Amino acid sequence: DAKTTQPNSMESNEEEPVHLPCNHSTISGTDYIHWYRQLPSQGPEYVIHGLTSNVNNRMASLAIAEDRKSSTLILHRATLRDAAVYYCILRDVGGTPLVFGKGTRLSVIA
């Protein structure tokens, strides 16, 4: 899987939107952009994924740059339960292992 770059940490106030960036300048045409998060003392949890178009689901939105070299995970209203480490991962073939980097540790302040 191609490499991604994320900030080590970010902080947000509760009930405000959060934009988590990810750079993936070496992305290939068949790579999907996946986001997972890991809450304290839990296993990683799938959040969202996309290829070229922006995606929305009940958890978050994914905005993908036109050149696909970067993407942003958007939490529309952060809650204290969103405090977690967020991982941006590229995946080109289903079934191959996900390669986790260090991710972004999101802190949410009440």
Add this chain to the structure above:
Amino acid sequence: GAGVSQSPSNKVTEKGKDVELRCDPISGHTALYWYRQSLGQGLEFLIYFQGNSAPDKSGLPSDRFSAERTGGSVSTLTIQRTQQEDSAVYLCASSLATGSGSVAAFFGQGTRLTVV
């Protein structure tokens, strides 16, 4: 159940003993993975099973670690002669396997192994 199930949730063992960790993947998922996460560290890939293919064992840290998957479903990770550095959370995940990257992996809650 609907999700990936791991057992036990916690295991304390004495140094030198063997341990077995179990993973029940989501029904119909042909891909199964084991990861390890030491305290405060990232996820380290251990081994990957895909259907009837030979497993990818490239992440196993030593020959004390082995895993099998019976009948394409349940998997067991075995650690022989446990050492204190084996203490970690062992996570299992499963997914469908397709020719595209458009599949999500789903993780269990992990087994916390403590070697004393």
